[in-house]
Amino acid sequence: MKSQDESKEPQPLSRRRFLQGVGIHSVGAVAMATTLPKVALAGEPSVDASALQDPAPNTLGPDAVEVTLQVNGEARKLQVEPRVTLLDALRERLDLTAAKKVCDRGTCGACTVLVDGELRYSCMTLAVECVGSKIETVEGLAPAGQASAVSEAFAQCDALQCGFCTPGFVMTITHHLRNEKSPTLESAKRACQGNLCRCGTYNRVFEAAVLAATKGAGLPSGGGTGAGAGAGLKGGN
Amino acid sequence: MASNSRKNVALDREDVLKLGFAGNVVEKRVTRKDDEVRPWDLETKFQYVGTRVPRFDGLAKATGRAKYTYDVNLPGMLYARFVRTTVAAGTVKEIDLSKALALPGVKAAEQVWDLKNPVRYAGQAVAVVCCETSEQCDDAVRAVKVQYERKPHVVTVEDAIKDDAPQVGNRKNATEPQIGRNAVDVEEIDAALKTAAATVDVTYRTQVQTHTALETHGTVAHFTKDATGAEKLYVWASTQGTFTVREGLCRALKLEANQVEVISEFVGGGFGAKFGADETAIWAARLSKKTGAPVKLMLTRKEEHLCTGNRPDSVQHVRAGCDKDGNLVAWHVRNWGTGGVVPNAGARNPMIYTPRGMKTRKEEFAVLTNCGPQAAMRAPAHPQGAFANEQVVDELAEKLGMDPIAFRLKNDSYKQRPAQYELGKKLIGWERRNPKGGDGPLAGTGARKRGLGVAAATWGVNGGADGTAVAIVISPDGTVEVRNGCQDIGTGTRTLLGLTAGEALGCPKEKIRVRLGHTTDPFGPASGGSVTGPTLSAAGVEAGHAAKLAFLRKLGPKLGVEASSLDVVAGKVTSKDGKSWSWDDACRQLGVESVEITHTRGENFDAGFQGTVGGVQLAEVEVDTETGFVRVIKVVAIQDAGTVINRLTFESQVLGGVIQGISYALYENRWMDRRSGFMLNPNIESYKIAGAADMPEIVTVAFDLANGLNSAGVSGLGEPTVIPTAPAIANAIANATGVRVRELPMTPDRVLAALAAAKGGAK
Incomplete structure (x- = not known):
């Protein structure tokens, strides 16, 4: 445990050291307000330790702040309190209502979106956390009035009944096909474990995944594995 | 042969309908007015009814455009x-x-x-x-x-029926028993049971289930x-x-x-x-x-669990017996259930098995508790009743050493069931089933044991005229808009209405547009009791036919042809002298006018092939006897529901019934805290519903049938398919392990407890 004493000089802060610092100095402030790790820290290898002396630069709220979110390739400016979830920001501020609020606590996956290409429960993600990230929702999978290959496959297979869980499943399967070179019913089944359906449609979702893959599922903005497939849809967000 | 019930109209045409199913076809004479549609039967030739049509709003839902x-x-x-x-x-x-x-x-x-x-x-x-x-x-x-x-307060049935229990409402917590129709007295039951070759005296329990619709x-x-x-x-x-x-x-x-x-x-x-x-x-x-x-x-998810309704629980005590050939002779059930603060809590024990001479007695007690009110839930009362009934017949068959399907058929008069069982046995591989249960090649010798089970269900054909009307507008651009003010709750109603109306009209499928869900449009039913399908599909057929006649009446003079010599066949307008016009060309003749009709649905016919629908489900399960974990391997679901309008959405609804049935069988349970009176799991991480990983292979089979009960011959489908799944799984667990789990949900702890009790020699 010598590191603390090695130098008395202020030194660049590592992420680990930052966490230690939080533990010592500013637990209260951080716990009460919301930190902005992505903006202030995550993208940086280090920040000046002096930032820790005054928690203000790293905290937001409780009042609304202006943020810009990159949603489906568009910069969208909005005012949100830091407590506003990405889901509520999308649905209630941007009128992007495909992602659904069902459990509102990270169980059912109806709110699933992609943040920087990764699956996220938007009900468990704060909007302010997503500044600087690329957010994709079902609305952005194909140009307006068109449908992505995954959405097409869902409709073809009747992989939906009431349809309330469907946008979440479509995002999950889209992510799965972008990352799985040879998807199968089994791999789709594993991919869907974070999504719940009440009408009872799962098996058809797995079939839709395989159909979309064989059609060469359009993966418009994902690049990567879906090259051949997405060709027709490139240019869409 | 029964006749059409529309007796008050001039009847100028007689048809002989072919009803039933392959192997059991009956003829029925019906009379109708000249401008009424010939009811659909086995001989009706369809353009697209009965095929697999992706639902009209599927893309709207899958692209997120659908606005709820x-x-x-x-x-x-x-x-x-x-x-x-x-x-x-x-x-x-x-x-x-x-x-x-x-x-x-x-x-x-x-x-x-x-x-x-x-x-x-x-x-x-x-x-x-x-x-x-x-x-x-x-x-x-x-x-x-x-x-x-x-x-x-008091939140459980057991607590609420105690003498010193707090009173929930203005009267005693337990109602006076409702005695079922044709009930004999207890002494007659006792006497019949004395003569029986095999008897059971058992108690089954089912849990409170909440609807958990994803949109609150x-x-x-x-x-x-x-x-x-x-x-x-x-x-x-x-x-x-x-x-x-x-x-x-x-x-x-x-x-x-x-x-x-x-x-x-x-x-x-x-x-x-x-x-x-x-x-x-x-x-x-x-x-x-x-x-x-x-x-x-x-509402929030928590509110949705607390106050919007649920399926009541049940404690069903059954005494039943049969003779040595497997004919049921007596059936006595006493049931207690709670619908929370409202009294309707029956398990109703809907009986499929009612052979002549069987003595029956049902007593139902609705028990008030300080819990949220019950509401109708998919096949109200049936899944609870079937969980007991379908295991009781298995238990009796076991005692006689009879095959449970053979036992059921002895006591079931439903015409299509024998054929449904034959098909089901083939699809599940029934010959692999070890008749004794708990051992044999299917069960295996390791900790994980497999077994097969079966159960059946019945449901009424509901729905009728009830003021339902359908509006159809044929525009010069060839589009056909079909409108009704009722809703599509996910069952495919929008597509069903479009297909039935379009089929009767004869237009190409691609021209059909359907608008539902606006009360400014003609009246339609509320979706309960599986009425929407039979009500709207018949309304669609009749309205489509009326629209065709109105269209041809207007078209005739424009084409210079007698309207009566025109018809619309498979998307084309044809005349008796062999001319034909494409749908679009014909519609263009309308100029700027549309053809618009509103047709009010006629009454049901008074006697078709069968006034109920039926189905069977067979399940294969694997039980881990060390952990108590039950995995459903495969379910075969065979269901009749009259004319199958859209095979794709038919299968989806059966699939949905089976999956909700699995969920009811193994996972869902509303937990009430006796001390605080609160629901402990008003969410969907601890109120568990079946997820992707729980899915078995599910084979759905539409058992095609013409019932002749309404113009479309359609019966309801939403409810019957959720009924037999849980008892089929329970019977499969018993077949795998030799031990019966008589309480829902059949969670690992209950499976282990049942195994331990059997080992310890307890009942």
């Missing part, structure tokens, strides 16, 4: 939320809204509760707040201070003025009954029917709990009137 009530955002819209009781019994002493009203963004806060009323469960609405943002609703709900006087109950209301300055209320409702919402709102707000327009184009699930103008509809409308702004009032 929860998705409606209007300019200046406010958000509202209820404050709910936090005691299970007592009185509300005071409701202080002042702190909430002082918060930023709070536009209104209203007392919902009448202080004279007793609190009967935790979760009743006492106040409602209305704010600029949904987050402000969080703050405002917390700021409402409610003072209670707590009184003793909710309403967006906009109280405004129309162009003439008259008051007008626009309402978007997540409902199974657009017209029942309108009716309720008219009463509650003293408005005329024409002043209220209910819109419900997409509904995120219902399952029986979403009827009428509920408290979200009434309070959204009142708050909109008060604030002058549109108001969205959606």
Whole structure:
């Protein structure tokens, strides 16, 4: 445990050291307000330790702040309190209502979106956390009035009944096909474990995944594995 | 042969319908007016009915374009939320809204509760707040201070029927027993059981299940003025009954029917709990009137579990017996169930097995508890009853050493069941089943044992005219718009109506547009009791036929051909002398005029092939006897429902019934805390519903049938398929392990307990 004493000089802060610092100095402030790790820290290898002396630069709220979110390739400016979830920001501020609020606590996956290409429960993600990230929702999978290959496959297979869980499943399967070179019913089944359906449609979702893959599922903005497939849809967000 | 029941109309045509199914075809003579459609039967040739048609709104749903009530955002819209009781019994002493009203963004806060009323469960609405943002609703709900006087409560049937139990309502907690029809007295049952070759005396238990529709109950209301300055209320409702919402709102707000327009184009699930103008509809409308702004009032997931309905539980004590050949001789059931604060809680024990001479007696006790009220849930009372009945027949068959299917057929008069069982046996591989259970090649010798089980279900053919009408507009551009004001709760109603109307009209499928869910359109049914399919499909057939006649009457003079010599066949207009016009060309002849008709559905026919629907399900399970974990390997579901309009959505509904049945069998359970009176799992991480990983292979089979009960020959499908799954799984568990689990859900702890009890020699 010598590191603390090695130098008395202020030194660049590592992420680990930052966490230690939080533990010592500013637990209260951080716990009460919301930190902005992505903006202030995550993208940086280090920040000046002096930032820790005054928690203000790293905290937001409780009042609304202006943020810009990159949603489906568009910069969208909005005012949100830091407590506003990405889901509520999308649905209630941007009128992007495909992602659904069902459990509102990270169980059912109806709110699933992609943040920087990764699956996220938007009900468990704060909007302010997503500044600087690329957010994709079902609305952005194909140009307006068109449908992505995954959405097409869902409709073809009747992989939906009431349809309330469907946008979440479509995002999950889209992510799965972008990352799985040879998807199968089994791999789709594993991919869907974070999504719940009440009408009872799962098996058809797995079939839709395989159909979309064989059609060469359009993966418009994902690049990567879906090259051949997405060709027709490139240019869409 | 029975005749058509439409006796009061001039009858100028007689048809002989072929009804039933391959291997059991009967003829039925019907008479009808010359301009009425020939009812669909086995000989009807279809253009697209019976094929697999992706539902018309599938892409709207899969692209996120479909707007549900929860998705409606209007300019200046406010958000509202209820404050709910936090005691299970007592009185509300005071409701202080002042702190909430002082918060930023709070536009209104209203007392919902009448202080004279007793609190009967935790979760009743006492106040409602209305704010600029949904987050402000969080703050405002917390700021409402409610003072209670707590009184003793009771939340389980066992506690509620004790002599010293707190009284939930104004009378005893347990109702006087409802005695079923044709009940004999207990002595007769006892006498019959004495003569029986095999008897059982067992108790089955089922849990409270909540509907858990993914879209919670909710309403967006906009109280405004129309162009003439008259008051007008626009309402978007997540409902199974657009017209029942309108009716309720008219009463509650003293408005005329024409002043209220209910819109419900997409509904995120219902399952029986979403009827009428509920408290979200009434309070959204009142708050909109008060604030002058549109108001969205959606329930939270927690509220959805607490107060919007559930399937009652049951404790069913069954004594039954059969003779040495497997003929049932006596069946006596006593059932206790709770519908929370409302009394309707029967398991009804709908009996498939009613051989002549069997003595029966049913006694049902509805028990009041301090829990949220029950509501109709997919096949109300049937899954509970079937869980007991379908295992009792298995238990008796076991004692006789009889095959459970052979035993069932001895006692079941349903015409299509033998064929359904034959098909089911083949598809599940019934010959692999070890008749003794618990051992043999299928069960295996390791810790994981496999078994096969079976169960059957019955359901009525409901639905009728009930004032339902369908409007059809054929436009010069060739599009055919079909309209009805009822809702599609996810069953495929929109597509069903379009296909039936389009088929009877004869137009190409691609030209059909369907609008549902606006009360400004013709009246349609509320979706309960599996009525929507039979009601709307017959209305669609009749309206499509009427539209065809109106179209040809208008077209004839324009083509210079007698209208009576024209027909529409497979998307083309044809004349008797061999000419033909494409659909688009023919429609273009209309010039600027449309052909528009509204047709009111006729009554059902009084006797078709069979007045009920039926199905069988067979399950293969694997039970880990070390962990108690049950995995369903495969389910075969065979179901008849009259004419299959759309094979794709038919299969989806059967699939849905099976999956909800698996969920009911193995996972779902509402846990009430006896001490606090609270529901412990009002969420969907600990109120478990079946997930992707739990899915077995599911084979769905539509058992095609012409029933001749209405113009389309369609019967309801939504409800029967959820009934037999749980008992089929239970019977398969018993076959795998030799041990019976008589309580739902059949969780690992209960499986292990049953195995341990069997090992210890206990019953």
